[in-house]
Amino acid sequence: MSQPSETRTGACHCGKIKYELEGRAATPIYNTVCHCLNCQYITGSALLAASIVPKEGFSITQGEGALKTYIDTKTDSGQPLTRKFCGECGSKLFAFTPLDENIVSIAAGTLDNFDDWKPSKEQYCIHRLGFVDKMKGVENKNRHVTSVRSEAEQVWNRVLETGQRCISF
Ligand SMILES: [Zn+2]
Numbered sequence: 001m002s003q004p005s006e007t008r009t010g011a012c013h014c015g016k017i018k019y020e021l022e023g024r025a026a027t028p029i030y031n032t033v034c035h036c037l038n039c040q041y042i043t044g045s046a047l048l049a050a051s052i053v054p055k056e057g058f059s060i061t062q063g064e065g066a067l068k069t070y071i072d073t074k075t076d077s078g079q080p081l082t083r084k085f086c087g088e089c090g091s092k093l094f095a096f097t098p099l100d101e102n103i104v105s106i107a108a109g110t111l112d113n114f115d116d117w118k119p120s121k122e123q124y125c126i127h128r129l130g131f132v133d134k135m136k137g138v139e140n141k142n143r144h145v146t147s148v149r150s151e152a153e154q155v156w157n158r159v160l161e162t163g164q165r166c167i168s169f
């Protein structure tokens with residue numbers, strides 16, 4: 001069976017940094033809305049929308065030198081989360097965790113096609129602000145989402161079996 005070939009692209013607000021998601025990375029393992037306090041600070045907003053994708057197929061195609069790193073040590077797990085943002089315009093772009101080196105979290109608002117994006121999970125609901133309703137038809141976790149690796153395999157197997165990408169961006 002041939003593997004579905006699809007490429008997604010994204011960029012920071014000033015356009016200096018561009019990235020590509022191809023092959024496996026073009027299908028998110030899941031899309032999440034995170035209400036945690038760290039994401040509230042990092043985004044300066046009520047929540048973060050992120051696509052969790054396999055690192056295989058993820059590449060920075062332009063402006064890697066402009067990427068800045070912030071090591072977020074105030075995590076639940078105690079493991080440092082590496083957050084990457086554009087040093088020019090400040091757009092939050094990616095996050096990497098040592099808990100699973102095979103995945104990358106993409107700030108979904110930086111995807112070139114964000115219009116159809118919808119979450120499949122909602123996490124850290126204990127910090128969901130009062131004006132944000134509980135999201136319907138998605139998994140609502142009080143804290144974080146676990147067992148990403150086995151889920152990644154399940155998602156990819158579904159893509160191979162059906163030829164359809166399960167979670168739209
Ligand atoms: Zn930028």
Ligand SMILES: [Zn+2]
Nearest residue numbers: 034035036039
């Ligand atoms: Zn968060």
